[in-house]
Every structure is written in C-alpha cells, then in structure tokens.
Amino acid sequence: xxxxxxxxxxxxxxxxxxxxxxxxxxSSVDPSAKPFSTxxxxxxxxxxxxxxxxxxxxxxxxHAQRHQRVLLVLQGMDTSGKDGTVRAVFHDVDPLGLRIxxxxxxxxxxxxxxxxxxxxxxxxxxxxxxxxxxxxxxxxLVPRVLKQIDADECERRYRHIRDFEALMADTGTTIxxxxxxxxxxxxxxxxxxxxxxxxxHWKFDVSDLEARKLWDHYQHAYAVALGATSTDYAPWxxxxxxxxxxxxxxxxxxxxxxxxxxxLEFPPAKESLKGxxxx
Numbered sequence: 693x694x695x696x697x698x699x700x701x702x703x704x705x706x707x708x709x710x711x712x713x714x715x716x717x718x719s720s721v722d723p724s725a726k727p728f729s730t731x732x733x734x735x736x737x738x739x740x741x742x743x744x745x746x747x748x749x750x751x752x753x754x755h756a757q758r759h760q761r762v763l764l765v766l767q768g769m770d771t772s773g774k775d776g777t778v779r780a781v782f783h784d785v786d787p788l789g790l791r792i793x794x795x796x797x798x799x800x801x802x803x804x805x806x807x808x809x810x811x812x813x814x815x816x817x818x819x820x821x822x823x824x825x826x827x828x829x830x831x832x833l834v835p836r837v838l839k840q841i842d843a844d845e846c847e848r849r850y851r852h853i854r855d856f857e858a859l860m861a862d863t864g865t866t867i868x869x870x871x872x873x874x875x876x877x878x879x880x881x882x883x884x885x886x887x888x889x890x891x892x893h894w895k896f897d898v899s900d901l902e903a904r905k906l907w908d909h910y911q912h913a914y915a916v917a918l919g920a921t922s923t924d925y926a927p928w929x930x931x932x933x934x935x936x937x938x939x940x941x942x943x944x945x946x947x948x949x950x951x952x953x954x955x956l957e958f959p960p961a962k963e964s965l966k967g968x969x970x971x
Contacts, residue, residue, distance in 0.1 A: 744784030755789030
C-alpha cells in the first residue's frame with residue numbers, strides 16, 4: 693500500500709499566477725498505473741469497504757456539527773467512471789447529508805446568466821458533502837474545444853473559477869477535485885461494451901462518438917484547465933482509471949485522508965440533557 697505522501701505524486705502542481713498558462717502534462721500519468729492497489733481486485737474491494745466504514749463515520753460527524761462542508765468534483769472523458777466511482781466509494785456511507793449533483797448542458801435560463809450562476813446554487817451547505825458529477829469545468833472545456841470561446845475568455849473563466857473556489861474555501865468548504873484518467877483504448881472498449889449490451893444502451897449517446905473524434909483536443913483542454921485551476925485551496929488530483937477497482941480505492945483514500953485532516957468531531961454534549969430520564 694502506498695504511503696501518505698504518494699498522493700502528492702498525482703496532485704497537479706499549483707497554479708503559479710503566471711500570465712501564460714502552461715499546460716499540465718497529462719501524459720506524465722499512466723492511466724493503467726495502480727499505486728494504491730492491494731494487488732488483487734478482491735483485495736481492493738476489501739480495502740474499499742474498510743475505507744467506506746471510516747468515511748461513513750467522518751461524514752456523520754460532518755453532518756452532525758453542521759459547520760464545515762466538503763465538495764468532491766469528478767471530471768473525466770466519457771466512460772471514465774464518474775457514476776461508478778460515486779456508487780462504489782459511497783456505497784457504505786449514510787446518504788444523510790450526502791448530495792449528488794449531475795451537471796448537464798445548461799438550460800436556456802441557465803445560459804442566460806454567467807456560467808457560474810447555476811453552480812453556486814448547488815454548492816454544499818453547512819454539514820453537507822456534495823459531489824459534482826461533471827461541474828463548472830464543463831463550461832470552459834466544451835466551449836474551448838468547440839471554439840465557442842476564444843483564448844482570452846478561457847483565461848477569464850479560469851480566473852473566475854479560482855476566485856469562486858477561493859470563496860467556497862474561505863467560507864468553510866474543503867474542495868477535492870479528481871480527474872479520472874483513462875486511455876483512448878480503454879474508452880473504446882467501454883463504449884463498445886455499452887453498444888454490445890442492450891441493458892447499457894441507455895448510457896450510450898451517439899454524440900459520445902463525435903466527442904471521441906476530438907480526443908486529443910479534449911486532452912489538451914483538460915491539461916490546460918488542470919494546470920490553471922489547481923490551487924492549494926482546491927487541488928486537482930489525476931486518478932489513474934483504467935482499473936475501476938483501483939480508481940475507486942484511490943479516490944476513497946484521498947477522501948479519507950482529506951476528511952481525517954479536517955479534525956471532525958461530534959458537537960459537545962448539551963448540558964440541558966444531563967440527568968434527564970425518559971419514562
């Protein structure tokens with residue numbers, strides 16, 4: 693099992709404030725790597741269950757104190773496993789205080805506002821653990837690739853995102869951002885599996901194939917976005933995701949260590965309840 697410091701090896705370097713945004717090198721992370729694996733799928737599942745019990749306890753403390761907040765952002769190419777990660781990592785976590793927000797293309801009303809308007813409304817409340825399945829990053833990645841916004845607007849949106857996340861962090865939100873990193877070959881296999889299995893047809897959209905044609909463009913857009921928005925208060929981690937079981941364990945390990953660092957405790961006992969006997 694990896695040591696605590698190994699997570700930093702997969703953390704995107706913090707934005708240095710430079711005017712020219714230097715893309716993070718996504719190719720420096722092998723999507724097939726398994727640094728947090730126990731060595732077997734059964735072992736990984738057992739480790740995930742162990743972490744899940746600890747996350748359940750920590751989430752209960754978070755919900756009980758109703759003071760701090762946690763936001764997990766999941767991004768990745770189509771089929772990278774955002775839904776599967778949520779199901780697996782939070783399988784043993786009480787849904788009380790847990791909220792999942794799936795972001796799709798903005799509605800006409802949402803598009804009439806600034807791109808962060810709809811996102812801010814979904815930010816976690818005090819005592820809540822929110823999961824963004826896709827997020828505000830879609831509103832800079834997709835339009836950048838489709839050339840709907842120019843380079844200057846991209847940099848403005850990166851700045852707006854940094855400021856928005858700083859606002860959340862300053863008001864008690866701990867932010868963890870995970871890019872689920874899969875290879876192009878792995879995506880091909882997963883897309884084909886959706887086509888071949890009738891029970892998975894609902895998960896397939898022809899537009900996925902169009903997006904796949906722009907794979908290199910999206911990889912570059914992600915690399916730039918990660919490098920421009922990884923900060924000390926809202927770091928990005930690249931999660932090798934070709935192995936689903938490893939992906940789940942690594943995200944769980946990251947969340948466990950993050951929440952342990954928050955020093956979560958149950959609220960103090962109420963003096964008014966001392967000595968009360970329930971008849």
